[in-house]
Amino acid sequence: MTDVETTTTRKDWATDQEVRWCPGCGDYSILTAMQLMMPELGVSREDTVFISGIGCAARFPYYMNTYGIHSIHGRAPAFATGLAVARPDLSIWVVGGDGDMLSIGGNHLIHALRRNVNVNILLFNNMIYGLTKGQYSPTSEVGKITKSSPYGSLDQPFNAVSVAIGAEASFVARTHDMDRKHMQEMFRRAWEHPGASLVEVYQNCNVFNDGAFDTISKRANRDSMLINLTHGEPIKFGADAERGVVMDGGDAVIVDVADVGEDALVVHDERRPNPAVSFALSRLAAGPTEPTPIGVFRAVERGEYASANSAQLASAQEQAGPGDLAALLRSNPTWTA
Amino acid sequence: MTDLADAPNARDVDRVVIRFAGDSGDGMQLTGDRFTSASALFGNDLATLPEFPAEIRAPAGTLAGVSAFQVQISSEPISTPGDEPTVLVAMNPAALMSDLNRLAAGGTIIANDDAFEERNLEKAGYVDNPFEDGSLDGYTLIRVPMTRLTREVCEPLGVKPRDAERSKNFFALGLVSWMYTRPTEPTLEWIAQKFAGRDAVIAANTAAFKAGHAYGETAELGSHVVSIAPASLPPGEYTNINGNTALSWGLIAASVQAGLPLFLGSYPITPASDILHELAKHKNFGVRTFQAEDEIAAVSAAIGAAYGGHLAITTTSGPGVALKGEAIGLAVSMELPLVIVDIQRGGPSTGLPTKTEASDLLMAMYGRHGESPMPVVAAHSPAQCFDAAIEACRIALEYKTPVMLLSDGYLANSSEPWLLPDVDSLPAIDVSYATEPNQTNEDGEPVFWPFARDEKLVRPWAVPGTPGLMHRVGGLEKSDGPGNVSYDPANHGRMTDIRAERIDRIADDLPDVVVEGSPGAKVCLVGWGSTWGAIRGAMRRLTADGLDVAHIHIQHLHPFPNGLGEALRSFDRVIVPELNKGQLVKLLRAEFLVDAQGVNKVMGQPFTAAELESIVRQTLSEMEG
Numbered sequence A: 001m002t003d004v005e006t007t008t009t010r011k012d013w014a015t016d017q018e019v020r021w022c023p024g025c026g027d028y029s030i031l032t033a034m035q036l037m038m039p040e041l042g043v044s045r046e047d048t049v050f051i052s053g054i055g056c057a058a059r060f061p062y063y064m065n066t067y068g069i070h071s072i073h074g075r076a077p078a079f080a081t082g083l084a085v086a087r088p089d090l091s092i093w094v095v096g097g098d099g100d101m102l103s104i105g106g107n108h109l110i111h112a113l114r115r116n117v118n119v120n121i122l123l124f125n126n127m128i129y130g131l132t133k134g135q136y137s138p139t140s141e142v143g144k145i146t147k148s149s150p151y152g153s154l155d156q157p158f159n160a161v162s163v164a165i166g167a168e169a170s171f172v173a174r175t176h177d178m179d180r181k182h183m184q185e186m187f188r189r190a191w192e193h194p195g196a197s198l199v200e201v202y203q204n205c206n207v208f209n210d211g212a213f214d215t216i217s218k219r220a221n222r223d224s225m226l227i228n229l230t231h232g233e234p235i236k237f238g239a240d241a242e243r244g245v246v247m248d249g250g251d252a253v254i255v256d257v258a259d260v261g262e263d264a265l266v267v268h269d270e271r272r273p274n275p276a277v278s279f280a281l282s283r284l285a286a287g288p289t290e291p292t293p294i295g296v297f298r299a300v301e302r303g304e305y306a307s308a309n310s311a312q313l314a315s316a317q318e319q320a321g322p323g324d325l326a327a328l329l330r331s332n333p334t335w336t337a
Numbered sequence B: 001m002t003d004l005a006d007a008p009n010a011r012d013v014d015r016v017v018i019r020f021a022g023d024s025g026d027g028m029q030l031t032g033d034r035f036t037s038a039s040a041l042f043g044n045d046l047a048t049l050p051e052f053p054a055e056i057r058a059p060a061g062t063l064a065g066v067s068a069f070q071v072q073i074s075s076e077p078i079s080t081p082g083d084e085p086t087v088l089v090a091m092n093p094a095a096l097m098s099d100l101n102r103l104a105a106g107g108t109i110i111a112n113d114d115a116f117e118e119r120n121l122e123k124a125g126y127v128d129n130p131f132e133d134g135s136l137d138g139y140t141l142i143r144v145p146m147t148r149l150t151r152e153v154c155e156p157l158g159v160k161p162r163d164a165e166r167s168k169n170f171f172a173l174g175l176v177s178w179m180y181t182r183p184t185e186p187t188l189e190w191i192a193q194k195f196a197g198r199d200a201v202i203a204a205n206t207a208a209f210k211a212g213h214a215y216g217e218t219a220e221l222g223s224h225v226v227s228i229a230p231a232s233l234p235p236g237e238y239t240n241i242n243g244n245t246a247l248s249w250g251l252i253a254a255s256v257q258a259g260l261p262l263f264l265g266s267y268p269i270t271p272a273s274d275i276l277h278e279l280a281k282h283k284n285f286g287v288r289t290f291q292a293e294d295e296i297a298a299v300s301a302a303i304g305a306a307y308g309g310h311l312a313i314t315t316t317s318g319p320g321v322a323l324k325g326e327a328i329g330l331a332v333s334m335e336l337p338l339v340i341v342d343i344q345r346g347g348p349s350t351g352l353p354t355k356t357e358a359s360d361l362l363m364a365m366y367g368r369h370g371e372s373p374m375p376v377v378a379a380h381s382p383a384q385c386f387d388a389a390i391e392a393c394r395i396a397l398e399y400k401t402p403v404m405l406l407s408d409g410y411l412a413n414s415s416e417p418w419l420l421p422d423v424d425s426l427p428a429i430d431v432s433y434a435t436e437p438n439q440t441n442e443d444g445e446p447v448f449w450p451f452a453r454d455e456k457l458v459r460p461w462a463v464p465g466t467p468g469l470m471h472r473v474g475g476l477e478k479s480d481g482p483g484n485v486s487y488d489p490a491n492h493g494r495m496t497d498i499r500a501e502r503i504d505r506i507a508d509d510l511p512d513v514v515v516e517g518s519p520g521a522k523v524c525l526v527g528w529g530s531t532w533g534a535i536r537g538a539m540r541r542l543t544a545d546g547l548d549v550a551h552i553h554i555q556h557l558h559p560f561p562n563g564l565g566e567a568l569r570s571f572d573r574v575i576v577p578e579l580n581k582g583q584l585v586k587l588l589r590a591e592f593l594v595d596a597q598g599v600n601k602v603m604g605q606p607f608t609a610a611e612l613e614s615i616v617r618q619t620l621s622e623m624e625g
């Protein structure tokens, strides 16, 4: 559309609106990561749109000095799909929490992913409902005691990465709010990916679910608990890279490298057409209390929806010529009185 | 074959009402449609009423599976598919059983004799054969072995008997075409085109059609031959069109007039799906159709497209509007152009999905959370759906608001001749995007306020991609002017007032109320939507008898046209016929304190002119008495 603004800074991407998350909320570090990264992408603010649903995370667009829609609960992927189809020239981000994206909006999320419409979906997962003051969410662990589950929740949680891979997503990644560089790398990868991208961001809600990710994301725990997925590299983790992942009968299994030898480890291939291994990796941790993979699980090339739609329009115009209204009205038999 | 359009021995009549009824698998919709097209090309005025079951293929031969198509053809201008059919084509016992009660006293039954065998009679619920038990006394019964005769003419063509039977509706069409002196060429040409590449089907259908036509002559049905002269319609070029097609074309026309690309977000639902089908064909107009995962996604995607600067539409029926309610509220709050098309059907819930009703008016007006006023426009005839669609889009775009466009199952599927408009004379739609900042901040820098308003209280439409106008919209209340999130109580009160006021003020740009008939009349019929046809029909008969009646038809249901209240108060009696339990009448009483009286029908069918005529006559005689 317009010439890219060549030099912007974080300040240019921030609005003058007071940020109103609780002090200490993980959302702040995600916002900072985003505002710092945007100037590096070489995209202009007016060609960028942030769309959110409802929830704490969904206030995000108000703080980005771009175009933005703070829409209704769960529907952000649908608003984004319409905008992306209408305006394939735009760079569109969707922001929402686990309740927004996986509960009320689960349907829109999976359909945006399967259609592969070019939007970058950031799912801030804090495993709790924040804005409604602390009910269990579709990612809360079984037995979670909350205001709405005083005897413990009965619901089996969703694993967001597994859901996305199952929904035919062409790009799926996970990161966490304690590591700005990693977040920025994942956001950038999502932005570069032509098609729908899902990035799950483990986000601390220090008011209603504080420390939910401490076991894996505290600095002291990261080496032993975070499994960094790097394309083309054997999957290893631990302070001395002493542990690794092998495939065993369809399951991904954590082993000591010394026991199996380096060659037995899974070499991570995010571009593998068959999602089975990526899915198996997503099942490694039942929750953020066990060694958990982060990074890009899957990044495959697949036809993008909005550009395919534009191509259909172009070819229809080529075949039938530009629309002629007078001719359209006469496309059924006519007679003269 | 000779064309009997002006057969010398035919009896001239002004109009006939024919009802084709058969099993869903018998092709009655197609038969009716072809008969209609031939009559349209011949120059009659006409109006149709297709009625089909909700099931795609209900068990063959049962009452549930009966599919019917009624058409009135006339040499005079008409506006309804007729009070009661004078001819019933019954392809099986179930059709006779379900539709005989509609046939006019002394009417003609043309029955497919072969279908009236024991098993079918039983399935239809007949204990005795109606041909023999005297129950059809008083009607003219013409029994024709259509299945057998069709099989016989197809046999030499090498068509298998089972396949041949499928052509029996063309036999019926041929016979009725002969009886009503319809030109045959349009149908024969249509068969050749429609089934191009399937020579056996063309041969069988053509043979069946010709055999039906010839049967009339050889079976000495000459005394039944009727001709209906072409109607003297206003001069010009016509096409026969149904409401959903006209509405689709109206949306495309609005897109052309506004110079904006059209985006449709839709989820399949009866009776609105045909709009999605029609628009999906016209990608060369730049039309983007998006079949969403559900009704909510359909409207949400449309709002996303509206934010991106497109003419955004979502099409549905009542249940879909209910699902879209929250998103429509968002569009009210964000003040974005959007047209929600509601092709109403019988409710509540799944109700009668293939039958007509007009019971969503109050939902269109008030069926949202919060104070969320939006314009409501209703189409009133199949062809007029074209104009109504343009009008809804015009209001949406010029006033940056969601607009509800109401049609119904009857308008959607019924057809009538349409005098084609000159495309150069279509109304202009004046719309532009904001391109520049519209305010200056304290530091003297230009800034953009998304909720700064013009003299009509309309806010600017700044679309992504426009430098310097980045802004955020959303469902949280916004400050009047700058458009930032605001929880200020006074601001909310002011914004609520503005949202109401800006919609009310649209009335100042609309034509004032139009009263047809005599302005000082004792009785006024006030209608909206598809009751127009029946009210017109009743008005014609009443005024022909010199009775003092008037008619107001309300196309803009919100805001109402200026002058409506005064007009209503000028009549002694105001009668409001509606295909619901009294929705417009509530609005009129509440808004204008007039003692309007409702006349209501909720039976899945439109009013007939006769029903309304008799109500007015009764009212007039009560007033005298």
Ligand code: SF4
Residues within 6 Å of the ligand: A020, A021, A022, A024, A025, A026, A027, A056, A057, A126, A130, A131, A204, A205, A206, A207, A208
């Ligand atoms: S409730 Fe939790 S998620 Fe919401 S702003 Fe506060 S800390 Fe953040």
